[in-house]
Amino acid sequence: MVGAEEGVVSDREVILGKIRRALAADGNDVGRRAIVIARLEGTPRGIIPERGQLPQEERVALFTTMAEKVSATVGRIAALEDVPRAVAEFLRKHNLPASLRIGADPLLADLAWDGTQIAVSHGPSDGGDPVGLSHAVAGIAESGTLVLTSGPDNPTTLNFLPETHIVVIRAADIAGDYETVWDEVRETYGKGHMPRTVNMVTGPSRSADIEQTLLLGAHGPRRLHIVVVG
Amino acid sequence: MADDKARRPKVGLFVTCLVDLFRPTVGFAAVKLIEASGCDVEVPAAQTCCGQPAYNSGDTADTRAIAESVIAAFESYDYVVAPSGSCGGMLKIHYPSLFNDDPAWKSRAEVFSAKVHELVSFLTDVRGMKGVDARFPKTVTYHDSCAGLRELGIRDQPRTLLASVEGLELKELNGANVCCGFGGTFCVKYADISNAIVSEKTKEIAASGAETLLAGDMGCLMNMAGKLQREKRPVSVRHVAEVLADMTGDVPPIGETTSD
Amino acid sequence: MQITSPEFKQNARAALADPNLQKALRHVRSNFIDKRAKAAGALPEFEALRDNARDIKNHTLAHLDLYLEAYEDRVRQAGGEVHYAETAETARDIIRSICERAGAKTVTKGKSMIAEEINLNDYLEEHGITPVETDLGEYIIQLRHEPPSHIIAPAVHLTREQVEESFRKSHTDLAPDRDLTEPTELLAEARAKLRERFLAADVGITGANFLVAETGTSVIVTNEGNGDLTQILPRVHIVIASIEKITPTLNDVSQIMRLLARSATGQDMSVYTTFSTGPRRPEDPDGPDEYHVVILDNGRTGMLGSDFQEALRCIRCGACMNHCPVYHAIGGHAYGWVYPGPIGAVLDPQLIGVDKAGNLPNASTFCGRCEAVCPMRIPLPNMMRHWREREFERHLSPAVARYGIGFWAFFARRPRLYQWATRLAMRVLANRAIGKGRYTSLPLAGGWTKYRDFPAPEGRTFQEQWSARRKAS
Numbered sequence: 003m004v005g006a007e008e009g010v011v012s013d014r015e016v017i018l019g020k021i022r023r024a025l026a027a028d029g030n031d032v033g034r035r036a037i038v039i040a041r042l043e044g045t046p047r048g049i050i051p052e053r054g055q056l057p058q059e060e061r062v063a064l065f066t067t068m069a070e071k072v073s074a075t076v077g078r079i080a081a082l083e084d085v086p087r088a089v090a091e092f093l094r095k096h097n098l099p100a101s102l103r104i105g106a107d108p109l110l111a112d113l114a115w116d117g118t119q120i121a122v123s124h125g126p127s128d129g130g131d132p133v134g135l136s137h138a139v140a141g142i143a144e145s146g147t148l149v150l151t152s153g154p155d156n157p158t159t160l161n162f163l164p165e166t167h168i169v170v171i172r173a174a175d176i177a178g179d180y181e182t183v184w185d186e187v188r189e190t191y192g193k194g195h196m197p198r199t200v201n202m203v204t205g206p207s208r209s210a211d212i213e214q215t216l217l218l219g220a221h222g223p224r225r226l227h228i229v230v231v232g
Numbered sequence: 233m234a235d236d237k238a239r240r241p242k243v244g245l246f247v248t249c250l251v252d253l254f255r256p257t258v259g260f261a262a263v264k265l266i267e268a269s270g271c272d273v274e275v276p277a278a279q280t281c282c283g284q285p286a287y288n289s290g291d292t293a294d295t296r297a298i299a300e301s302v303i304a305a306f307e308s309y310d311y312v313v314a315p316s317g318s319c320g321g322m323l324k325i326h327y328p329s330l331f332n333d334d335p336a337w338k339s340r341a342e343v344f345s346a347k348v349h350e351l352v353s354f355l356t357d358v359r360g361m362k363g364v365d366a367r368f369p370k371t372v373t374y375h376d377s378c379a380g381l382r383e384l385g386i387r388d389q390p391r392t393l394l395a396s397v398e399g400l401e402l403k404e405l406n407g408a409n410v411c412c413g414f415g416g417t418f419c420v421k422y423a424d425i426s427n428a429i430v431s432e433k434t435k436e437i438a439a440s441g442a443e444t445l446l447a448g449d450m451g452c453l454m455n456m457a458g459k460l461q462r463e464k465r466p467v468s469v470r471h472v473a474e475v476l477a478d479m480t481g482d483v484p485p486i487g488e489t490t491s492d
Numbered sequence: 493m494q495i496t497s498p499e500f501k502q503n504a505r506a507a508l509a510d511p512n513l514q515k516a517l518r519h520v521r522s523n524f525i526d527k528r529a530k531a532a533g534a535l536p537e538f539e540a541l542r543d544n545a546r547d548i549k550n551h552t553l554a555h556l557d558l559y560l561e562a563y564e565d566r567v568r569q570a571g572g573e574v575h576y577a578e579t580a581e582t583a584r585d586i587i588r589s590i591c592e593r594a595g596a597k598t599v600t601k602g603k604s605m606i607a608e609e610i611n612l613n614d615y616l617e618e619h620g621i622t623p624v625e626t627d628l629g630e631y632i633i634q635l636r637h638e639p640p641s642h643i644i645a646p647a648v649h650l651t652r653e654q655v656e657e658s659f660r661k662s663h664t665d666l667a668p669d670r671d672l673t674e675p676t677e678l679l680a681e682a683r684a685k686l687r688e689r690f691l692a693a694d695v696g697i698t699g700a701n702f703l704v705a706e707t708g709t710s711v712i713v714t715n716e717g718n719g720d721l722t723q724i725l726p727r728v729h730i731v732i733a734s735i736e737k738i739t740p741t742l743n744d745v746s747q748i749m750r751l752l753a754r755s756a757t758g759q760d761m762s763v764y765t766t767f768s769t770g771p772r773r774p775e776d777p778d779g780p781d782e783y784h785v786v787i788l789d790n791g792r793t794g795m796l797g798s799d800f801q802e803a804l805r806c807i808r809c810g811a812c813m814n815h816c817p818v819y820h821a822i823g824g825h826a827y828g829w830v831y832p833g834p835i836g837a838v839l840d841p842q843l844i845g846v847d848k849a850g851n852l853p854n855a856s857t858f859c860g861r862c863e864a865v866c867p868m869r870i871p872l873p874n875m876m877r878h879w880r881e882r883e884f885e886r887h888l889s890p891a892v893a894r895y896g897i898g899f900w901a902f903f904a905r906r907p908r909l910y911q912w913a914t915r916l917a918m919r920v921l922a923n924r925a926i927g928k929g930r931y932t933s934l935p936l937a938g939g940w941t942k943y944r945d946f947p948a949p950e951g952r953t954f955q956e957q958w959s960a961r962r963k964a965s
Contacts, residue, residue, distance in 0.1 A: 014576040017735065017789045021557040024796035029557055038558040041551070041740045042706050048544050048747040051537045068760070105777070126778040129691055145761040152776060159778045162720050180746035187742075194566060196707045198779050199724070200767040207717040207763055211629035211645060212675040213652050214519040220628060221683060221690070222717025222764065247954050253918050254947065256954035275958050280910045286901050288858060288877065289893060290884030294901035301905070329874075378859035411817045415857025420939030421893065422855050424505050427943035428821035429857070458944030461930060487930040487947035 043193075047181045054144035054178030061143040062230060065176045068146025072205030073218060074226040078173075081231065083113065085170055088229050089135065090118040096225070098166055103131035107155035110137055110170060126157035127164060134160035134223075135168045138203075140183045141176035141228075145204055148228065149183055152199035161201050167223040169203075173232040243271045244309035246302070246348075248319045249281040250450035251471075255486065258450065261477035262315040262351050269359035271311070278305040282314075282322040288416055292330070299327050300337065303344045311358070312348045315473050316449045317380020320350035325383050350380055351473060352448055356389040363396030366478035370492070373405040373442035374472070375433070375456065377449040381409055390448060390472050397475060403442045407433070414455040430459045438465050444485070444492065446472045457486040468492045493611060493639040495844055497828030500851035507822040516649050517823055520642075524814035527758025528865065535754065545748045546869045549805035552740055553796065559705040559738045560787070566708025570770025572783035580610035583788045587612065587697065587730055590784055591621050594728045596694035602712060602719035603627035604699030605643055605808060606732045606788055608830045609843070612697070623697075624689045626718035628682055635662045641824030643831065644756050644810040649823045652678070686718070696722035696780070700733035701752070701807065703785070706741040709769045710785060713752060713762045720766055729768070729780040734788045736804040742767075748807060751867035756809040791843045799878040803838045805868040812862035812872060818855055827852055834862035834872040841879050850888050853879035911955050922951035 022029055056064060066076045079088050093100055100120045104110050115122045127134060136156045140149040148169050152158045161167060177183050180202075191197060207222030218224055243266050251258045263273045283298035302323065306312045314320040324345050331338040355361040374394070380386040387409075394402055413419065413429025420426075433456060437445050445460070445467055447453050457469035468485035484491050496503055507513055532538045552559055564574045577583035583606075591599060599616065601607060601623055613623045613634070625634040629647035633640060635658045640646030647655070656672045659681055672678055698719050702711040710731045712719040723729045739745050753759040772779030795801055813819040813833025824832035829849065831839045837852040853876035862872045883889045903910040925931055925948030933941045940946055 013578045013582055013789075016578050017576050017787075017793060018557045018560065020789070020793035021560075021735075021796060024793055024798075025554060025556070026797070027554075027557065029561075034555060035558060038555050038562065038740075042562060045706065045741045045743050047743050048548075049537050049540050051535060051750070053535070072759070072761075072763070129687065147761055147765075152779060153773070154775055154777050157777045158720070158724050162717050162724070180749070181743050184742040184746065194707055196570075196709055196767060196769040198769060198771070198773050198776055201720070202761070202765040202767075203763065204759075204761040204765075205763050207715065209628045209679060209716045210523075210757070211627070211632065211647050212650075212655055212678055213516065214523045214645070214648070215675050217676055217679050219683070220679060220716030220718065221626065221686060221721055252954040253914050254949040256950055256952065256957055259954035259958070275955075277911070277955065277959070278907045280904045280907050283904070286897055286904070288880065289897045290877065290880030290882070290889065291897050291901065292881055292884075294897070294905065297905050298901070301907070378857070378861070382860040382864050409861075411857050411859035411861070413817060413857060415859070417893070418855070418857045420937070422501070422504070422818075423939035423942055424501075424508055425818055425821050425855065426857075428508055429817045430944070432817075432820075454947050455944065457947055458930070458940070461945040462932075462943065483950060484929065487945060489927060489929040 045184070050179050050181060051144055054142070056143065056178060058173065061178055062173050062176055065141050065143040065146055066230070068143065069205065069228055070146070072146055074146065074205050074228055076228045076230060078230045082109065085110070085229060085231065086113050086115050086118045086120070089168055090120055092168065092227050093120070093133065099132040101131070102133050102135050103127055103160060103164065104135045105154060105156045105160060107137045110135060127159040129163045131164045133166045133168065134164035135170070136160050138169050138171040139175065140186060141171050142180055142183060143176055143178050144180070147202050147204045150201040150203065151197040153197060158199045158201065161203060162222045165223060166225040166227070168227045168229065170229045170231060173230050241271045241310040243273050243311045243313050244306040245273050245275045246279060246282070246306065246312055246314040246319065246323065247275060248314055248316045248450065250454070251315055254454065255450055255471060257479060257483040258315050258471045258473050261471070261473040261479045262313065264477045264479070265351065265355055265364070265473060266313060269355050269361050271359070274309070276305040282319040284318065284322050284416055287322065287326065296330050299330050299341070303327065303340055307340065307344050309347065311354065312344070313351055313354045314348070315351040315471065317350045317377045317384055317386055318449050318451060320348060321379040321383035324348040350384055350386055350448065352393060352476070353384060353386045353389045356392055361393065364393055364476045364478070366476055367398040368475045368480055369399030370444050371401045371403055371442045372444045372446050372475070373403050373437060373440040374408060375405060375412060375445060375447040375452060376408045377447050377452045378411050380448055386448070393476050394472070400475070403440045405440050406436045412452045412456050414451045416451065419455060430455055434459045434463055434465060437467055442467065444468045444470060446470055446475060448472050453486055461487050493608060493830060495829050495848055497840060497844065497849040497852060500826060500828055500855065503826035503828055504822045507826045512651050512654060513649050513823050516651050517820055520648055520814060521820050524758070528755055528811060528814065531754040531758040531760060535750070538754070541747060541750050542867055542869055545751055545867060546805060548739070548744045548747060549868060552738060553736065553801060553804055556735065556738060556796070559740060560735065563703055563705040563708055563738055566705070567770065567785055570708050572708065572770040572785060575784060575786045577786055578789045580788070580790050583610050583732065583786050584612060584615045586786050587732065588616065588619055588621070590728065590730055591616070591695050594695050594782070596621055596728070598622045598624055598689065598693050599695040599697055600624050600626050600690055600693040600722045600726065601630070602696070602698035602714065602722040603630050603646065604697065604732055605830060606699055606734055607697065608640060609790065610788065624686070624693065626686050626690065626722055627714070628679065628716060631682055631686065632658060639825065639830070641832065642810060642813060643808050649825065690721040690725050693726045695728040695730060696726040697730045697732060698723050700731050700737050702739045702745045702748070703733055703737045704739055704742055704745055707769055709767045711745060711765065711767050713765050715763045717764055720764055723768060724779050727780055728782040728784070729771070731785045732788065733785065734790065735792055752807055752809055755811040755865065755867040795842055800838060800842055800875055802870050803835065803875060805870055806835055807868060809867060811865045811867065815861040815865050817857065817859060834876070838872060838875040838879070846879060846882060847888060850883050911953070915953050915956050918949045918953050919951060922949045
């Protein structure tokens with residue numbers, strides 16, 4: 003593949019050269035570089051909609067409204083230990099299988115599932131799991147969006163393969179806007195670094211590709227249930 | 233309004249080629265309305281067209297030549313007014329951009345541009361006209377011509393003045409802000425597509441239930457009138473200035489021989 | 493895809509005569525416009541966000557070389573590979589060699605206009621690799637061997653009945669008497685069919701809505717979740733994206749994201765916005781082992797520094813075509829290449845040549861609705877006019893039109909001659925229509941009178957009457 007690699011390198015130089023000629027710019031221009039570095043380091047926030055800039059309780063309420071607007075269902079419980087009961091109730095109410103796939107997230111794995119009738123298994127999904135349970139690291143009130151990060155705690159496949167996706171989120175983790183969540187991601191993973199996958203999920207999967215008729219349950223989950231804790 | 237004759241602003245009327253050739257009554261209606269707003273009107277002889285046919289065909293040399301002669305003929309007036317959103321937009325928005333490589337002409341074009349107004353918005357926004365002395369006891373609907381609406385922001389102005397016309401009832405047109413399919417040379421170069429677009433428009437016009445269709449641009453009006461008449465739809469078509477100037481008795485509707 | 497842009501007029505006529513297409517296009521007219529207006533209206537900051545998004549992209553394009561370098565560094569740090577491709581051929585070769593190295597038999601694909609642009613599916617098939625489109629609309633048109641007719645709703649030209657017919661023809665293993673009258677049944681069938689394909693694929697290819705320089709991340713935005721299954725299940729994930737997808741930071745992406753779905757479908761947010769950075773990490777239980785990004789130029793650097801630079805701000809939301817009266821009349825296929833509608837009328841002449849796509853920038857009424865709704869404030873009508881200028885300069889516009897304009901301009905530049913000539917002409921035109929008020933046919937105006945009557949002039953021109961009045965007073 004040496005030849006191809008050389009070709010790749012040369013296309014890179016060709017493209018960068020064409021860009022610089024078109025812009026009449028110098029790739030070594032210190033001033034231009036400084037401008038670019040300043041933006042990448044400074045990450046200016048831009049215009050943040052007022053909509054989500056609320057005290058926490060109202061933020062949770064807005065999050066709930068927005069998520070329900072896009073056909074998610076939202077329940078709220080006082081404490082983490084209520085999660086198994088809330089999940090069991092949800093599954094029963096909708097006649098869903100009492101079977102749950104969960105990652106290694108300590109927040110979920112350490113819960114007392116024994117008290118429920120639910121069969122809990124752990125790990126990523128291979129497509130055979132009817133219900134996935136995940137923990138979202140953040141929520142965004144502005145649009146009712148969940149933020150999930152990949153890794154052993156919350157395998158990405160759980161977000162997409164099961165027919166039903168249940169997501170637990172702490173009320174305190176619901177931010178007003180996307181930019182606030184990015185600050186947290188930078189804090190957690192280091193500036194310039196990300197987990198392999200960050201999923202922003204806003205409602206269950208859908209398609210309008212047939213005569214512009216909106217239908218739920220395209221390739222991802224047909225049902226998205228959110229359990230807000232606290 | 234300033235009654236002091238000496239201080240009445242001077243308006244140069246840019247007649248527009250379609251009004252000049254096909255519908256001179258609109259020109260006289262414009263003169264009447266501008267005078268009623270407290271201005272003196274002159275019509276420079278050295279005008280033909282705003283240059284859009286050349287401009288939209290990519291012929292920049294002819295466009296610039298026409299623009300230069302229009303600017304020269306009109307730059308001494310306090311205001312330049314055109315009974316068309318499309319020609320008004322050409323003069324106001326597009327002329328300055330023709331001279332990006334010629335600073336002297338560019339600044340002349342910008343000074344000129346600041347004086348240019350479409351007729352109805354000139355009456356309301358510049359002259360503060362709130363109503364007119366006119367009668368037209370009919371149901372009308374109004375089409376917002378594209379350039380007037382999106383280049384010059386004309387939407388409420390004609391509706392405000394029409395509301396003061398005695399006997400007139402406005403029925404809003406569904407899709408009033410959608411193009412009628414005229415598009416200058418587009419309507420002959422792409423006649424089939426233009427026809428499909430104007431057919432949608434006449435369907436909506438008929439559905440509005442209005443007796444008369446009004447708009448502020450002759451090109452759109454001739455297009456819609458021609459289609460309505462080909463389809464034998466019983467809707468008359470007039471330029472909004474004819475109604476506002478109370479001159480509907482002076483001339484039959486567009487494309488017709490008997491008065492409405 | 494095969495270029496039929498030179499036959500634009502014939503394409504348009506065929507489209508206008510196609511009852512299924514005309515029925516399907518009604519949905520574009522009614523749905524997209526209202527939803528966008530509602531979503532934009534509900535966000536008070538929408539207009540300010542448009543300004544900011546325009547500024548972000550302008551800034552990015554002015555420093556594109558440096559942001560590309562920064563992006564590339566971050567991808568490499570995250571364990572991914574970046575490949576540059578100046579042309580479509582190179583991009584295809586790179587993708588094929590990655591697939592071959594992976595021993596790929598089938599590849600799943602998320603919706604990607606760049607893949608359409610480089611004709612990737614045909615090429616992969618020629619090389620024994622089966623591409624499977626997974627977006628529902630793309631899947632439908634792949635079954636029908638058709639190109640997309642819209643950049644976000646590829647099957648928008650089809651009716652439900654046509655989709656049903658295609659499914660029955662292709663899914664021959666299923667019971668022939670099954671009920672498919674409801675769109676939900678069609679969706680369920682496609683979901684089941686594609687689920688097998690997702691799990692079996694060796695390579696997943698997606699496009700990207702953004703490439704983030706801050707973190708070396710590719711971003712895809714979907715509603716179905718197909719893009720995610722495409723990129724997390726196979727061993728290899730290939731992203732194919734063009735140079736202008738580069739966006740400086742995650743915050744910048746978020747600013748533009750607020751415009752994208754609202755402008756496209758009228759949603760506040762699409763269901764899945766996914767940020768992918770490199771291959772799976774050692775501790776990850778899922779995700780691809782390899783992550784490649786192919787960055788394509790294919791003529792775009794030629795737009796930088798030109799009259800068409802601003803079109804590189806485009807985020808492919810489709811709002812311009814959703815609001816275009818010409819698109820509403822003829823749909824996307826008539827444009828004859830990958831990008832239809834107003835943005836296509838600007839991009840296609842650059843990407844396939846104005847000699848081939850010359851009709852596209854001319855087939856516009858300049859109604860300006862596209863520019864009015866473009867989230868990135870791209871001056872689309874002005875750019876179409878720039879193409880017309882180039883065609884005029886290069887004598888590409890039809891001779892009849894050129895002579896017509898020349899003849900007209902000769903008079904228009906000479907007011908006295910013009911007024912004398914028009915005075916005579918209008919008098920003749922008025923006299924011959926006496927008692928009728930209009931013409932049903934007229935020499936030299938066949939394009940007009942084929943479909944409409946031509947209103948007769950009043951008789952004496954305004955200028956003639958005005959100068960008579962002046963003289964009298």
